[in-house]
Amino acid sequence: MTGGRELVMVSNRLPVDRVVASDGSTSWRTSPGGLVTAVAPIVEQLGCLWVGWVGAADEQLEPFEIGSMRLAPVELSEDDIELYYEGFSNGTLWPLYHDVIARPDFHRVWWDRYRRVNQRFAERVAEQAARGAIVWVHDYQLQLVPAMLRELRPDLTIAFFLHIPFPPSRLFAQLPWRKSVVEGLLGADVIGFQQVTDAVAFRMTAERFTRVPALGNTIVVPGTADHPSRTVLAQEFPISIDAAAFAEVAARPEIQQRAREIRAELGNPKTVMLGVDRLDYTKGIRHRLKAFDELLGDGEIDPADIVFVQVASPSRERVDAYRQLRDEVELTVGRINGEHGSIGHAPLVYLHRGHTRDEMVALYLAADVLLVTPLRDGMNLVAKEYVACRADEQGVLVLSEFAGAADELRDALLVNPHDIEGLKAAIVRAAHMPREEQRRRMRSLRRTVYDNDVAHWATGYLGAVRAAAESQRPSQTG
Ligand code: ADQ
Numbered sequence: 001m002t003g004g005r006e007l008v009m010v011s012n013r014l015p016v017d018r019v020v021a022s023d024g025s026t027s028w029r030t031s032p033g034g035l036v037t038a039v040a041p042i043v044e045q046l047g048c049l050w051v052g053w054v055g056a057a058d059e060q061l062e063p064f065e066i067g068s069m070r071l072a073p074v075e076l077s078e079d080d081i082e083l084y085y086e087g088f089s090n091g092t093l094w095p096l097y098h099d100v101i102a103r104p105d106f107h108r109v110w111w112d113r114y115r116r117v118n119q120r121f122a123e124r125v126a127e128q129a130a131r132g133a134i135v136w137v138h139d140y141q142l143q144l145v146p147a148m149l150r151e152l153r154p155d156l157t158i159a160f161f162l163h164i165p166f167p168p169s170r171l172f173a174q175l176p177w178r179k180s181v182v183e184g185l186l187g188a189d190v191i192g193f194q195q196v197t198d199a200v201a202f203r204m205t206a207e208r209f210t211r212v213p214a215l216g217n218t219i220v221v222p223g224t225a226d227h228p229s230r231t232v233l234a235q236e237f238p239i240s241i242d243a244a245a246f247a248e249v250a251a252r253p254e255i256q257q258r259a260r261e262i263r264a265e266l267g268n269p270k271t272v273m274l275g276v277d278r279l280d281y282t283k284g285i286r287h288r289l290k291a292f293d294e295l296l297g298d299g300e301i302d303p304a305d306i307v308f309v310q311v312a313s314p315s316r317e318r319v320d321a322y323r324q325l326r327d328e329v330e331l332t333v334g335r336i337n338g339e340h341g342s343i344g345h346a347p348l349v350y351l352h353r354g355h356t357r358d359e360m361v362a363l364y365l366a367a368d369v370l371l372v373t374p375l376r377d378g379m380n381l382v383a384k385e386y387v388a389c390r391a392d393e394q395g396v397l398v399l400s401e402f403a404g405a406a407d408e409l410r411d412a413l414l415v416n417p418h419d420i421e422g423l424k425a426a427i428v429r430a431a432h433m434p435r436e437e438q439r440r441r442m443r444s445l446r447r448t449v450y451d452n453d454v455a456h457w458a459t460g461y462l463g464a465v466r467a468a469a470e471s472q473r474p475s476q477t478g
Helices: 034-046 078-097 108-128 145-152 178-185 196-210 243-251 253-265 285-298 320-340 357-366 381-389 420-431 435-451 454-477
Strands: 007-013 016-020 026-030 048-053 064-066 069-073 134-138 157-161 190-193 218-221 230-236 271-278 306-313 348-351 369-372 396-400 413-415
Touching (some): 007 034, 007 108, 026 064, 108 145, 134 145, 134 454, 145 157, 157 454, 178 196, 190 454, 196 218, 196 230, 230 454, 243 253, 253 357, 271 285, 271 357, 271 420, 285 306, 285 320, 285 420, 306 357, 320 348, 357 381, 369 381, 369 420, 381 435
Parallel strands (some): 007 048, 048 069, 157 190, 190 230, 271 306, 271 369, 306 348, 369 396
Antiparallel strands (some): 016 026, 064 069, 218 230
């Protein structure tokens, strides 16, 4: 897939967690998470150098190896974490890129640190990458790395993938440093987005703020005295999951047994509804709870018939908006159960922790309805995981129009999560959907997920990157 070139992954976090043994010795194991889940099959096959932060402040570590990966840590101080990561990445870019659901804060000290940390990442890659390597930079925390890296190492082929949405030009325009961000990204040969709308928004934004013309999917960056002109491919490559790996777990008898146990522990209700999200204000958890609360209050659903399990993994707990969200969700959960529960039965089960892949799959199998109702989401892998697990062709996916996944998963029950009446109607419809309709919809969803799995994504994306690498070659050598 890389034509024999070294593959270098660059992401804010390295895909590993430290494990401390009882004798105090430490080792590393690969960590779960959306990005790792998506690229792990590619990395296992090709091997790679991975540049990123280990997740603890002020640690200076030499490169080390795990399996087929060589890991090169980038050091971040407490101040870097506060200003570059929690500040500019999660307090400015994250809300700005998610339709300003929360208000983005613009602080010059945050921006200044973002630039400096991006420079540090670029330097680390430049010192570690083999000649002619393909460097794949991930996500919004590192948008300046492509141009910085090109300056340091013009021999590299540079690819960037944005896992979150790219905002419409009129929202992006708010960013005081908009031109620098666009120029940073244009240092890449290929810029991948989740959806067509993201790629279109970026191309328009690039034309508007840097005056580079877009021709179809490509942007032509004019040459200077020192650099020849280049073309940059800015296109959608919707990310996916290793569907077969999920299916394999779902087929295991002990996982199916666990799914039955989960239903039994919930009191074998007629309908088990599930939500699985990072506890993030973009995921629409408040809207979902409101709809559920009103349905119970109106008597449209009977608390004896239905249990809603909301799994919310802890996220960004040092950022104010996330602490507030957690407080609000926990209050609401308590209130709903207080009003509608009975001794021995709570209609809402809230689990604020991470789970193993096996337990997640058992939950997917136990759920009659999966609610994926983000207000904005780059893709949403949870929706695809649920579908991949349901070999029985049963289960209903209720999916927000504002998740990237809605572009592909057209046979889900699509909802506008802001429309609480519409959301309530979809929940009721899902809970009562005849088995034959479930089967028809699930069959079509499964075909889509299996035909467009992560291998398909990686082949398409890396294929485009490799084509970019080949097309550069004559101008570099000639
Ligand atoms: P996320 O916002 O993290 O990812 P998502 O796509 O849903 O969102 O991925 C979450 C992953 O974490 C899934 O694989 C899920 O199974 C897992 N997960 C969630 N809660 C868990 C829990 N409690 N325990 C264990 N595992 C849990 C970002 C973007 C998305 C985009 C991905 C990938 O915001 O839009 O789809 O990157 O590009």
